[in-house]
Amino acid sequence: MGTDPSRTLKIYEDVASASCRDVLDDDFVAWAQEQMKKAEEAVAGEPPVYSYNVRMTAFSFDYIRLERLRRGKALDFTGGTRSCASANTGGTRSCASGRAGARPSREEEMQTLAQSLLARMDEAKDIRLSSGNVKDRHAATVRAWKAVAASCDPPVGGTRSCASAPPPFGTLPESSLHIAKEGEWADYRDDPTARDGRAIRISNVHYGWCVTFHMDNVKFRPGHTYTLRARVRVEKKPGASGKAFWAGVYSNAMRKGCGQITVKTDALHDDGYVWYTVATWKPGREEYFWIGVGQFDKKVGAAVESVWVDEILIEEKE
Numbered sequence: 001m002g003t004d005p006s007r008t009l010k011i012y013e014d015v016a017s018a019s020c021r022d023v024l025d026d027d028f029v030a031w032a033q034e035q036m037k038k039a040e041e042a043v044a045g046e047p048p049v050y051s052y053n054v055r056m057t058a059f060s061f062d063y064i065r066l067e068r069l070r071r072g073k074a075l076d077f078t079g080g081t082r083s084c085a086s087a088n089t090g091g092t093r094s095c096a097s098g099r100a101g102a103r104p105s106r107e108e109e110m111q112t113l114a115q116s117l118l119a120r121m122d123e124a125k126d127i128r129l130s131s132g133n134v135k136d137r138h139a140a141t142v143r144a145w146k147a148v149a150a151s152c153d154p155p156v157g158g159t160r161s162c163a164s165a166p167p168p169f170g171t172l173p174e175s176s177l178h179i180a181k182e183g184e185w186a187d188y189r190d191d192p193t194a195r196d197g198r199a200i201r202i203s204n205v206h207y208g209w210c211v212t213f214h215m216d217n218v219k220f221r222p223g224h225t226y227t228l229r230a231r232v233r234v235e236k237k238p239g240a241s242g243k244a245f246w247a248g249v250y251s252n253a254m255r256k257g258c259g260q261i262t263v264k265t266d267a268l269h270d271d272g273y274v275w276y277t278v279a280t281w282k283p284g285r286e287e288y289f290w291i292g293v294g295q296f297d298k299k300v301g302a303a304v305e306s307v308w309v310d311e312i313l314i315e316e317k318e
C-alpha cells in the first residue's frame with residue numbers, strides 16, 4: 001500500500017482529491033472494506049449492536065470509495081483497471097482477461113454503495129458528512145447520493161434493471177458534477193428528456209462557473225489528446241437574445257483555459273438536448289470542467305430562463 005505515514009489527514013480534506021490519496025490510497029480503502037466484510041461475518045449471531053458497530057465503522061471507507069467513484073475515479077483511459085461493463089465504446093477496447101464479469105460495473109457499484117450509505121444514515125440518524133464552514137456539502141452530497149441510488153430500479157442484492165443500455169465509457173452523469181451555491185445557482189432536477197431522467201438545472205441569476213467537474217480522479221494517457229463534450233439544453237426566454245451559456249476546461253496549475261465555448265441563443269433551434277464539444281486538449285494537473293449561464297448585464301438580465309446539463313463525456317481522440 002502506498003499510504004504516506006508522514007502526511008497528516010486533515011479534517012476538511014476532500015476524500016476524492018488527489019492529495020488525499022497520498023494519505024489514504026485506493027488499495028488501502030479496498031483493503032479496509034474487505035476487513036469490514038470479514039468483521040460483519042465474524043459478528044453474525046452476536047447481539048445486534050456488534051453488527052451495528054461494524055456497519056458504522058465501515059461507513060467511512062464506503063464513503064471514500066463512493067465519492068471517488070462518483071467524482072470520476074474508474075475513468076481510467078490507461079487501460080489497466082477499467083471494469084468490463086464500462087468498456088463498451090465501439091468494441092475497440094477489450095476487457096482485461098480474468099476480470100470480466102467478476103466485478104460489478106462502476107454504475108452498479110456506485111448505486112449499491114449509495115443505497116447502503118443512505119440506509120445507514122437513516123439508521124444512525126446523526127451522521128454528518130461535513131460541518132461548520134462547509135455545511136452545504138452535507139446536503140449536496142446526500143442529494144447527489146439519492147440521485148445515484150435512484151438512477152435505476154433498486155437492485156440491492158439483485159440484478160440491475162436499467163431499461164436503457166449503459167452509457168459509453170467516459171460518461172459522467174450530472175450527479176458527478178459539483179454545484180456551487182446549490183439551490184440558488186443550480187440544483188438537481190427530474191427531467192424526462194435527459195438520458196437518465198435527471199439533470200442539473202442552472203438558473204439565470206448568476207453567470208459564473210456554477211457547475212464544475214474536477215478531473216483529479218480521471219486517469220489520462222500522458223501526452224494523448226482528449227475531448228470533453230457536454231449534453232446541454234437551453235430553456236429560452238421569450239423575446240430575449242444573447243449568450244445562452246458558456247463552458248470550458250480550466251487548468252488551475254497553469255492558470256489558464258484549455259478550451260472554451262460560448263453558445264448564443266441565435267444558434268439554438270429548440271429547447272432539446274444537444275452535445276457540445278467544450279474542449280479538445282492534452283490533460284495535465286488540476287484541471288476542471290465548468291459551465292454557467294451566458295454572461296449578461298445585471299440590469300437587463302439573462303438571455304435564457306435556464307440551462308440544463310444531463311451529462312458530460314470524456315473521450316480519447318484516436
Ligand SMILES: [Ca+2]
Pocket residue numbers: 173174194195196197198199309310311
Ligand atoms: Ca443525467
